[in-house]
């Protein structure tokens with residue numbers, strides 16, 4: 001079932017590691033929301049009138065918007081798309097925005113899942129990453145959201161951070177699993193070019209990342225998540241049974257999606273589109289009725305690479321039969337030959353037609369996927 005993604009490109013302050021598209025001034029917020037609603041109308045046919053099963057407010061920081069603004073966007077979506085009765089409607093939020101009043105307004109606007117950017121339960125880490133919230137706000141907002149009846153909550157944590165030692169990571173995980181949330185997304189810190197963190201490392205004000213620490217903390221994460229009854233269904237994602245993110249799962253299963261807002265991407269199985277990553281340009285184009293997107297028709301090689309990368313990262317793995325049906329006998333034989341080497345190296349395992357990463361292989365998911373890509377390109 002198709003999904004809708006909305007990119008809300010505003011943040012209170014820039015986290016030191018982040019390279020997403022956002023602005024820290026809300027000066028053009030009204031114009032941007034007007035443009036967003038115009039884009040929803042202009043793109044109403046992109047998903048061929050199929051009902052939406054997931055809606056995802058991402059960013060940036062969508063929780064910076066007022067409840068009324070979320071309600072108006074939801075009204076615009078309803079005017080242009082059918083939404084299934086049981087649709088998952090997620091909003092990414094930062095703890096400092098989630099007052100009781102805001103939580104109630106979001107709930108009333110139809111948000112039934114929150115993805116809260118907590119990142120760490122250590123003040124030292126939060127300060128190091130330049131997060132805008134405190135540990136106390138993080139703990140409080142989860143309790144408040146649960147009290148008002150939001151019973152599908154995901155929290156994000158980051159590991160491998162220079163200030164995060166193994167003891168604190170263990171504490172972070174213990175706290176996360178004690179909160180009664182249904183979903184956990186954990187990312188290993190990466191240094192993106194043109195971020196404050198990259199600059200600080202270059203100027204030697206901050207140490208480089210330690211790969212061994214990230215690997216150790218990933219191991220701790222997998223062990224603790226299993227002990228807490230969470231299923232490891234994608235490299236960075238863990239959920240209680242029945243609480244996999246439907247939105248992300250639809251990406252990994254190659255369902256079509258429409259992305260609205262600056263820098264948002266769309267996919268319809270044959271092509272990919274991406275909106276301009278500039279708020280002024282986005283607004284200007286929509287004000288004259290133009291869709292601010294570029295488009296690339298996907299080659300067979302693009303589709304194959306995407307199929308491998310997305311499926312390999314998940315617990316459902318690569319279905320060799322499906323691969324053969326979609327990409328032909330030759331691609332299938334190449335896949336099987338490389339997969340056999342990965343099995344011999346203990347990085348993949350096979351069960352019937354399904355090939356999955358082993359625990360060891362999960363540390364090298366991207367590198368293993370790249371081995372399949374390069375063979376296709378030869």
Ligand code: SF4
Pocket residue numbers: 010011012013014015018019020022059060061094117
């Ligand atoms: S709040 Fe999220 S999107 Fe905004 S700067 Fe921080 S990590 Fe990036």
